Structures are given as structure tokens and as C-alpha cells.
Amino acid sequence: xxxxxxxxxxxxxxxxxxxxxxxxxxxxxxxxxxxxxxxQPAAKGAPAASAYxxxxxxxxxxxxxxxxxxxxxxxxxxxxxxxxxxxxxxxRTWIERYVxxxxxxxxxxxxxxxxxxxxxTPQEDRDVIRTFFVPKLCNHCIHPPCVQVCPVGxxxxxxxxxxxxxxxxxxxxxxxxxxxxxGARYLHPKTRTADKCNFCYHRVVKGLLPACVEVxxxxxxxxxxxxxxxxxxxxxxxxxxxxxxxxALNTEPKVYYAGLDGEVx
Amino acid sequence: xxxxxGQRLGELLEHIxxxxxxxxxxxxxxxxxxxxxxxxxxxxxxxxxxxxxKIFNVKALQPTYRLSxxxxxxxxxxxxxxxxxxxxxxxxxYEILLTPNVTSAMAMFGFVYAWYLMGVLLLEIWFEYRxxxxxxxxxxxxxxxxxxxxxxxxxxxxxxxxxxxxRKAIRAITVIGIPSAFLLHGYVGFIFGSVxxxxxxxxxxxxxxxxxxxxxxxxxxxIFLYMVLTALRxxxxxxxxxxxxxxxxxxxxxxxxxxxxxxxxxxxxxSEESVGILAKLITDKLFMSLLVLQILLGMFIPLGILVLAKxxxxxxxxxxxxxFTAVILIQLGxxxxxxxxxxxxxxxxxxFRGLMTxxxxxxxxxxxxxxxxxxxAPFVLLAVLVRxxxxxxxxxxVAPARS
Numbered sequence: 283x284x285x286x287x288x289x290x291x292x293x294x295x296x297x298x299x300x301x302x303x304x305x306x307x308x309x310x311x312x313x314x315x316x317x318x319x320x321x322q323p324a325a326k327g328a329p330a331a332s333a334y335x336x337x338x339x340x341x342x343x344x345x346x347x348x349x350x351x352x353x354x355x356x357x358x359x360x361x362x363x364x365x366x367x368x369x370x371x372x373x374r375t376w377i378e379r380y381v382x383x384x385x386x387x388x389x390x391x392x393x394x395x396x397x398x399x400x401x402x403t404p405q406e407d408r409d410v411i412r413t414f415f416v417p418k419l420c421n422h423c424i425h426p427p428c429v430q431v432c433p434v435g436x437x438x439x440x441x442x443x444x445x446x447x448x449x450x451x452x453x454x455x456x457x458x459x460x461x462x463x464x465g466a467r468y469l470h471p472k473t474r475t476a477d478k479c480n481f482c483y484h485r486v487v488k489g490l491l492p493a494c495v496e497v498x499x500x501x502x503x504x505x506x507x508x509x510x511x512x513x514x515x516x517x518x519x520x521x522x523x524x525x526x527x528x529x530a531l532n533t534e535p536k537v538y539y540a541g542l543d544g545e546v547x
Numbered sequence: 548x549x550x551x552x553g554q555r556l557g558e559l560l561e562h563i564x565x566x567x568x569x570x571x572x573x574x575x576x577x578x579x580x581x582x583x584x585x586x587x588x589x590x591x592x593x594x595x596x597x598x599x600x601k602i603f604n605v606k607a608l609q610p611t612y613r614l615s616x617x618x619x620x621x622x623x624x625x626x627x628x629x630x631x632x633x634x635x636x637x638x639x640x641y642e643i644l645l646t647p648n649v650t651s652a653m654a655m656f657g658f659v660y661a662w663y664l665m666g667v668l669l670l671e672i673w674f675e676y677r678x679x680x681x682x683x684x685x686x687x688x689x690x691x692x693x694x695x696x697x698x699x700x701x702x703x704x705x706x707x708x709x710x711x712x713x714r715k716a717i718r719a720i721t722v723i724g725i726p727s728a729f730l731l732h733g734y735v736g737f738i739f740g741s742v743x744x745x746x747x748x749x750x751x752x753x754x755x756x757x758x759x760x761x762x763x764x765x766x767x768x769x770i771f772l773y774m775v776l777t778a779l780r781x782x783x784x785x786x787x788x789x790x791x792x793x794x795x796x797x798x799x800x801x802x803x804x805x806x807x808x809x810x811x812x813x814x815x816x817x818s819e820e821s822v823g824i825l826a827k828l829i830t831d832k833l834f835m836s837l838l839v840l841q842i843l844l845g846m847f848i849p850l851g852i853l854v855l856a857k858x859x860x861x862x863x864x865x866x867x868x869x870x871f872t873a874v875i876l877i878q879l880g881x882x883x884x885x886x887x888x889x890x891x892x893x894x895x896x897x898x899f900r901g902l903m904t905x906x907x908x909x910x911x912x913x914x915x916x917x918x919x920x921x922x923x924a925p926f927v928l929l930a931v932l933v934r935x936x937x938x939x940x941x942x943x944x945v946a947p948a949r950s
Contacts, residue, residue: 453636455630457653
């Protein structure tokens with residue numbers, strides 16, 4: 283293929299892509315409309331979500347470290363979407379910044395927390411050998427220790443691979459918070475029950491993306507269905523060298539990191 | 548409420564050293580959860596001391612037998628309170644009993660507790676006291692008589708055959724009771740020891756260390772109560788009993804110390820990923836409570852005192868004073884042990900890169916005041932119990948008077 287052919291191809295390819303997307307959107311709207319229409323006569327017994335079949339999905343998230351610019355829009359979106367208290371110590375997702383220096387020192391900061399310890403520590407540029415951001419959230423583990431220890435079964439794994447907390451059932455004993463190796467849980471000060479990322483389950487069952495994924499300007503976060511061969515996550519998993527957090531604990535996280543540094547815990 | 552908890556946590560941000568996951572700023576298991584294993588430990592320890600009399604026939608300990616049982620009961624009745632008060636939603640506590648999650652160690656609490664209270668302790672106490680209650684109900688008048696009759700469950704049979712059955716029942720219950728006491732407190736250790744996310748807790752030795760320290764604290768508590776009670780009642784103290792029980796205390800402290808030393812050496816030698824932060828935890832955060840209170844004041848000094856009291860031919864008063872000092876120091880040390888496990892395990896980040904700070908509330912529901920109330924409650928209960936239920940058998944009380 284010479285340059286001319288390539289450019290010609292491009293001219294055709296992008297509009298074609300746009301058209302396809304429009305067609306897909308129209309189709310999606312139609313199904314949504316029929317779903318809604320179908321649900322209305324059925325009234326209480328069968329809500330609109332009845333069209334959603336959890337058996338057919340298995341969700342996870344991919345995070346490409348090199349794409350994260352630490353803008354924290356995901357953190358803000360998450361707090362707004364999920365009624366997470368604004369104080370800088372309640373997070374369903376947060377960003378850590380790692381600075382690795384020449385003498386193999388590691389400086390880690392939570393960029394969403396502005397405490398004394400988390401203030402910017404200026405580094406001599408020449409001392410820094412690499413630096414990167416790591417978005418963190420609940421790993422929706424395949425073997426979640428939080429689910430294992432919950433005395434009342436208020437925290438549980440769904441069929442589609444999401445770990446949820448039933449705030450109506452949680453007694454607030456906080457054993458799950460102790461059991462989570464990733465610090466992903468907190469006690470919600472209003473409900474006095476455990477809270478954490480739920481992959482925006484209310485959005486996902488409607489076919490939408492989690493808020494953090496939706497707003498990420500660099501597409502550092504990829505959400506998808508591991509059961510679908512066509513999902514972006516499946517492709518991400520195939521195309522990258524993947525690592526998960528604290529693999530030795532055998533929790534089998536479903537948040538997959540591409541380009542994760544060994545210093546990250 | 549939300550404001551204040553937010554402000555409180557905000558202040559703590561200033562006291563972080565290194566890096567922590569942002570949600571980790573809040574210390575979730577507070578002083579109340581320190582009180583809980585301390586109290587159940589006393590239950591298990593006191594019961595095991597009582598069992599020495601019945602199973603191993605250590606006759607010298609007979610004067611402390613009933614007191615041990617009542618001590619266990621008084622503390623057991625208070626044990627669930629700190630747990631209940633600590634819940635974010637205490638009004639939902641019954642869910643642990645109605646819909647327990649079978650994979651959760653904590654969900655077993657209700658069953659272990661109920662079994663120990665109903666299946667072991669109350670039964671043994673009833674069989675032990677049945678004869679005396681029948682006799683007391685015959686002697687007393689008015690309300691006291693009614694209480695004694697009700698407590699004896701309106702039984703009246705004091706024939707030799709019935710008493711023989713009582714003795715047999717007590718023996719059987721004690722045989723089941725010892726493993727149950729082990730279960731009661733070993734289980735508390737398992738709750739901590741099975742948290743793989745936390746290297747300070749995650750240890751197979753945890754239930755055993757909990758158990759041994761429970762035996763230490765329980766024996767020390769019964770000695771303390773026995774000495775105080777005899778002094779209050781101006782009764783003579785049975786020195787043979789005191790010397791014997793302090794010997795058991797001495798051996799228990801030795802075993803407890805060996806286990807904890809083993810745990811420490813093992814961690815240091817294996818030197819896993821977490822060893823750096825745990826070393827910092829000990830030197831920066833737990834220096835006072837671990838090295839000074841738990842090990843020096845709570846173990847070495849009382850051990851020295853006990854050795855001194857045994858080795859030298861001191862007179863009775865001197866020995867009493869030494870024992871008394873030792874048991875108080877030991878109580879302090881075991882409380883510090885619980886503190887170091889529960890609070891210590893939450894003072895370092897699971898990123899192994901930083902340390903947090905615990906600031907105890909004063910008046911709040913998870914504060915110091917309430918903890919002191921909860922720690923005092925068993926003594927109040929016990930004061931009531933020893934009034935209704937004599938700590939010495941009636942026949943024994945009568946016998947010396949005649950001779």
C-alpha cells in the first residue's frame with residue numbers, strides 16, 4: 283500500500299466508522315425503547331432491568347498506566363455519581379502518584395488528599411528516573427476476602443462479577459474493611475455502613491459505562507465484559523502485558539493493569 | 548455528627564507518616580474492640596482455672612473454684628456489649644444470628660457465645676450451686692428466699708444420689724467446657740489471625756497466643772479477686788491455695804511469653820515484605836504499649852516478682868504483697884497485649900509505606916469513658932453475684948466453726 287492508497291482509505295474509513303456508530307446508536311435506542319415499552323405494561327413485577335441477564339456478562343476493568351495523566355476527573359465523577367462524601371478520605375476510586383528517584387527511592391502520594399504529608403514534594407528533576415500515576419479502585423476480586431468475612435452476607439459477588447454491598451443489610455462491623463488488602467472500602471458517614479466502588483452497577487446494567495471510565499479524557503480506564511470476545515477489555519487483555527495488585531494474596535483481582543511498576547502495592 | 552467525624556479525620560491527616568491508602572485514615576476497630584478480647588480472655592482463663600479443680604483434681608485450688616466460675620459468668624455477660632455498641636448499625640445485630648454467612652468467622656460469634664453461656668457456664672454453675680441453693684431457700688425469708696428458690700429452678704432433692712449426680716454432671720460439663728473455653732477465645736484469635744491482608748494479624752499462632760494470654764489474665768484476675776474478697780470479708784486467706792495458683796500463673800506466663808517470642812523471632816527471621824513497616828510500627832507507634840507495658844511491665848517484672856516470691860523464704864504478708872503486685876502488672880500487660888494486636892494492626896498502611904495515628908475519643912460511643920464503664924461492669928455484676936451465691940460451700944463454711 284502506498285501513501286496515496288492509505289490516505290484514500292482513511293477518507294473512506296472514518297466516515298464509514300461514523301455511519302456505523304450512528305446505526306449502532308439508533309439500534310440501541312430502539313431496543314431501549316422497546317424494553318421500556320415492554321416493561322410498562324408488566325408494571326411492578328418485571329422492571330426494565332429484567333431485560334438484563336447477569337449470566338451473560340462478567341465484568342472487569344483495564345487500566346493503562348502510561349495513559350493516566352492524573353487529572354482526577356474520574357475521582358470527581360465517581361464522587362458525584364455515587365454520593366461519596368467530599369472529604370479527602372472517602373474514596374471509591376483515587377489516584378496515586380509514584381516518583382522513583384535515582385537512588386531507588388520511592389515517593390508515593392495520594393494526589394486527591396491534600397494533607398501535610400501529601401503536599402507536593404519538589405524533586406530535583408535530574409534525580410527522578412521515572413514517575414507515573416496509578417488509579418486505584420475496588421478490584422472486584424474473583425476470591426474477595428471481604429465477601430468471605432462479612433458476617434451477615436451484606437457484601438456479595440454477583441453473577442456478572444461485581445462485588446456489591448447491600449447497605450440495607452450491612453451491620454457496620456467493618457470486618458470487610460479490615461479484610462480488604464487494597465484499602466478500597468470505607469464506612470459511609472451517613473449510612474454507617476461499608477461502601478466501595480460497585481463499577482457503577484446501576485449504569486452498567488443499563489448498558490452504560492462506569493462514570494470514571496466515561497469521563498477519562500485519555501481512555502486510561504477500559505471497562506468491559508470478559509465473557510464477550512468483542513469487548514474492549516478482552517482486547518486490552520490480549521494486547522497488553524497484564525499485572526494485578528498483590529497477586530500473592532490469591533484474591534484474583536479483575537482490575538487489570540498494563541504497564542504496572544513493581545513498586546506499586 | 549458527620550461534620551465532627553470529618554473534622555476528626557481531617558486532623559488525623561496531619562499525623563500520617565509516609566503514604567497510606569486514603570481510606571485508611573480512619574481507625575475502624577477502636578478501644579471497644581480492645582475491650583472485647585480482653586474480657587472474653589478473662590472468661591476463658593477463669594474457666595480453665597476452675598477446671599483445674601474438677602478435671603485435674605488440684606484440691607488446693609478449691610477455695611477459688613466458685614469464684615472462678617462466677618468471675619467467668621460476670622465477664623461473659625458483659626462480653627457482647629462492646630461488640631454491639633461498636634456496630635455502625637447496632638439495631639441490625641440480630642442479622643448475624645438470623646442470616647449468618649457461613650464463611651465468616653465473625654458470624655459464628657452468636658453460636659459460640661450462646662453455647663458457652665448456656666451449654667457450659669450456666670449449667671456448671673447451676674449443678675455446683677444446686678445443693679446450696681436448696682439449703683439457702685430453706686433458711687431464708689421473703690425475697691431472698693424466692694430468688695434462691697427460683698435460681699435452684701425449684702428443685703428440692705438433696706439426697707446423696709442427687710448430689711452424686713450433680714458431681715457427675717459437673718465433671719462431664721467441665722470435660723466439654725475446656726475445649727469450649729478454648730473455642731471461645733481461640734475463635735477470637737482466629738478472627739484476627741485469618742486476615743491475610745494484615746501481616747501484623749495474619750499468623751497461625753494467633754489463636755494459641757490469644758488462648759495462652761487469656762489463661763494468664765484469667766488466673767491473675769481470679770487471684771486478684773480472691774485477695775480483695777477475703778480482705779473485704781476479713782476472712783483468712785488460704786496461703787496454700789494462693790501459692791499453688793500463683794505457680795500455675797507463673798507457668799502460664801512462661802508459655803505465653805515463649806509463644807510470643809517465637810512469633811516475633813519467626814517474623815524477624817522470615818523477614819517478609821512487611822518486615823520494614825512492622826519494625827517501624829513497633830519503634831514509632833507501639834514502643835510504649837508493646838515494649839514497655841506489655842513486655843517489660845506486663846511480663847518480665849511480674850515473672851521476676853514471682854520467681855523472687857517462690858525462691859526466697861518470705862513471710863506470708865510479703866508473699867501476698869508480691870503476688871498482688873504481680874497480678875496487677877499482669878492485667879495491665881494483657882490489656883496492653885490486646886491493644887497492641889487490635890490497634891497496632893490498624894496503625895500501618897496495607898501499602899506498607901506509612902503509619903497512621905489513633906486518637907481515642909473521650910466521651911463518644913467509642914470513647915474511653917464507655918470503655919471504662921464496660922470494664923467496670925463485670926465487677927459490679929460480680930459483687931451482686933457473690934452476694935446471692937456463696938463463694939464457699941455451705942458445708943465447708945460450717946465445718947471449721949464446729950471444730
